Structures are given as structure tokens and as C-alpha cells.
Amino acid sequence: MISPEFLRRLAMVAAREALPRFRLPGLVANKFAAGFDPVTEADRETEKALRSLIRAEFPEHGLLGEEFGAEGSGARHVWVVDPIDGTRSYISGIPLWGTLVGLLEDGNAVAGMMAQPFIGELFYATGDGSHYEGPHGQGQLSTRATEDLCEATLFTTTPTIFEPGQRTSFHQLERQVRLSRYGTDCYAYCMLAAGQIDIVVEAGLQPYDIVALIPIIEQAGGTVTGWDGGPAERGGGIVAAANAALHAKVIEILHGTARQSGSQRDR
Known part of the structure; x- marks a missing residue:
């Protein structure tokens, strides 16, 4: 250790x-x-x-x-x-x-x-x-017990990091939370671990942007994965949440909106 x-x-x-x-x-x-x-x-x-x-x-x-x-x-x-x-x-x-x-x-x-x-x-x-x-x-540190999106605080560095389909998904999530704020980079993840906020969603991260933060979040009780639910260590799109129940709801919205946008493009 x-x-x-x-x-x-x-x-x-x-x-x-x-x-x-x-x-x-x-x-x-x-x-x-x-x-x-x-x-x-x-x-x-x-x-x-x-x-x-x-x-x-x-x-x-x-x-x-x-x-x-x-x-x-x-x-x-x-x-x-x-x-x-x-x-x-x-x-x-x-x-x-x-x-x-x-x-x-x-x-x-x-x-x-x-x-x-x-x-x-x-x-x-x-x-x-x-x-x-x-x-x-x-x-x-200990994360919050928030499970309802309507009571959650959401952070991202800036919506400009998202591709168009991802941005649609993010804004759909943003409309359902109590408070949305931009900025702070790594600080947002630490505030999640400290029980100050509930969700961080980002895209385009490299491993060096997230690897150090994964243990801090997980060992405080939070959940952090890629947008696809896979390991966050490889970077890319990242979803971090205060607990597994809230994380599942975030993933569901991001994927549901992405699938809907894809279907509309196919028509």
C-alpha cells in the first residue's frame, strides 16, 4: 500500500x-x-x-x-x-x-x-x-446520499467539451437536476467525494485527468465510470455520482437521449 x-x-x-x-x-x-x-x-x-x-x-x-x-x-x-x-x-x-x-x-x-x-x-x-x-x-470524506435527480447538484467543466449528441444528452440531464454549475476541473470530483455536490459529467478526458480521482471518489462511497458504464481509467466520457443509485439514473438519461438522437439522425 x-x-x-x-x-x-x-x-x-x-x-x-x-x-x-x-x-x-x-x-x-x-x-x-x-x-x-x-x-x-x-x-x-x-x-x-x-x-x-x-x-x-x-x-x-x-x-x-x-x-x-x-x-x-x-x-x-x-x-x-x-x-x-x-x-x-x-x-x-x-x-x-x-x-x-x-x-x-x-x-x-x-x-x-x-x-x-x-x-x-x-x-x-x-x-x-x-x-x-x-x-x-x-x-x-463521504459522498452524499442523494438519489433523486431533482435534488442533485451537477458539474461539468464546460458544455463545449461535448460532441453534439453528447451535448444533447447532457442538457437533458441538466434540465432534471436542482442546480448545474460549470468549471473547476478536478475540484468538482473532490467536492463530490467531500459530499458537497452529487454528479460530475465530462467528455474527452485522458487517463491523467481522471486516474488520481477514481480512488478518492470510490473510497468516499461514490461511483465513477465511463459513459458506457465501463472502467473510468481509460478516460473519455466520464460519469461520477455520489452513489450507485444516482449513477444508474444519470447513465440511463445519457444513454436514452443518445439513442433517441441517433434514431432521429437515421430518419
């Missing part, structure tokens, strides 16, 4: 690189010619530092990072790193970004952390529940 102390060390290393560069003028590069996918010096230097610490502690483990790709991917244990999840928030001076580090064992997410150094919060799971450390002290 990975120790919480090692995750704290990772969080400290990430803070050392990312926090001094936050809200300072700096060069922002674009990784995506057909749109805008920003990357900064903080992204690259934070991932380098995290990789160095992981290699030193677990030289036999593999690594997958957003900025520098995969190494040792055939290993049974693979660390998955997103140095700054929410780079758009980071370059806008908004503290709704975080460092994600997760551990895969035989392809399954078994441990993970989300660290936000500006606010001073750490969310993590290593196999004995989900935990919080920050301005509110320390404690164990």
Missing part, C-alpha cells in the same frame, strides 16, 4: 514548483494547433519534479504524464501524473487547479491525490477511505 506520507511528499514537491509561478507573468504555449490547449513552465517543471521523486522511490514502477508521456508502461504499477489539472484556471489566476497523481495496479486505480497548494488542501485515498487535509483540519 502507498503511504499517505509519500503522497504528502509529492504534494510538497508539486507546490514548490507550481505555487511560486502562480499569478506571475509567464510564457503560455499552445499544444493544439486546431484550438487552445495551454501549457506553461509550471506544468513542465512540476511534472519533472514529480517524476524524479517517483523514480527515486519506486524505480521499478512505470510512469505516464501529460507533458512527457509514458515510460515503463509494461510495469504492473504505473503512476499517472497531471502536474496542473486546470491550466486554463492557472493562467487566469483562479485557484481552481490542482496536481493529480494516481497509481494504477494491473490497470486499476488504487491510490490517488489531488493537491491545491494555494488554498492548502490535499484530497487523497490509499485504500482505507478518502481523506482531507487543509484549512478545515483533517477528516475522512
Whole structure:
């Protein structure tokens, strides 16, 4: 089992690189010619530092990072790193970004952390529940018992991440919940684990966007899968909910609307 102390060390290393560069003028590069996918010096230097610490502690483990790709991917244990999840928030001076580090064992997410150094919060799971450390002290996380969509709070980063058919499905879901909010990237998943919100639905995620968050959600009592109900570790469309009953209702709406849209296109 990975120790919480090692995750704290990772969080400290990430803070050392990312926090001094936050809200300072700096060069922002674009990784995506057909749109805008920003990357900064903080992204690259934070991932380098995290990789160095992981290699030193677990030289036999593999690594997958957003900025520098995969190494040792055939290993049974693979660390998955997103140095700054929410780079758009980071370059806008908004503290709704975080460092994600997760551990895969035989392809399954078994441990993970989300660290936000500006606010001073750490969310993590290593196999004995989900935990919080920050301005509110320390404690164990637990999702809400909400089962009715009409009482649920729904988050997504932005509806623009969805393809047209997916967007129709999302808006159908959105019309049935009590409250819908946009933004926050990884923070939304941690708020789900903390019992503050009930549903997160997204699309187009990479493994490094979600692997670290899966144990935090599941060990707090939540359910997280792909849109197809399969493993979330591979990324793509993601549905996270506070409990299995609510998750099933979300999946039913997303699939029902998608099937209906497909039938209409076939006519």
C-alpha cells in the first residue's frame, strides 16, 4: 500500500514548483494547433519534479504524464501524473487547479491525490477511505446520499467539451437536476467525494485527468465510470455520482437521449 506520507511528499514537491509561478507573468504555449490547449513552465517543471521523486522511490514502477508521456508502461504499477489539472484556471489566476497523481495496479486505480497548494488542501485515498487535509483540519470524506435527480447538484467543466449528441444528452440531464454549475476541473470530483455536490459529467478526458480521482471518489462511497458504464481509467466520457443509485439514473438519461438522437439522425 502507498503511504499517505509519500503522497504528502509529492504534494510538497508539486507546490514548490507550481505555487511560486502562480499569478506571475509567464510564457503560455499552445499544444493544439486546431484550438487552445495551454501549457506553461509550471506544468513542465512540476511534472519533472514529480517524476524524479517517483523514480527515486519506486524505480521499478512505470510512469505516464501529460507533458512527457509514458515510460515503463509494461510495469504492473504505473503512476499517472497531471502536474496542473486546470491550466486554463492557472493562467487566469483562479485557484481552481490542482496536481493529480494516481497509481494504477494491473490497470486499476488504487491510490490517488489531488493537491491545491494555494488554498492548502490535499484530497487523497490509499485504500482505507478518502481523506482531507487543509484549512478545515483533517477528516475522512463521504459522498452524499442523494438519489433523486431533482435534488442533485451537477458539474461539468464546460458544455463545449461535448460532441453534439453528447451535448444533447447532457442538457437533458441538466434540465432534471436542482442546480448545474460549470468549471473547476478536478475540484468538482473532490467536492463530490467531500459530499458537497452529487454528479460530475465530462467528455474527452485522458487517463491523467481522471486516474488520481477514481480512488478518492470510490473510497468516499461514490461511483465513477465511463459513459458506457465501463472502467473510468481509460478516460473519455466520464460519469461520477455520489452513489450507485444516482449513477444508474444519470447513465440511463445519457444513454436514452443518445439513442433517441441517433434514431432521429437515421430518419
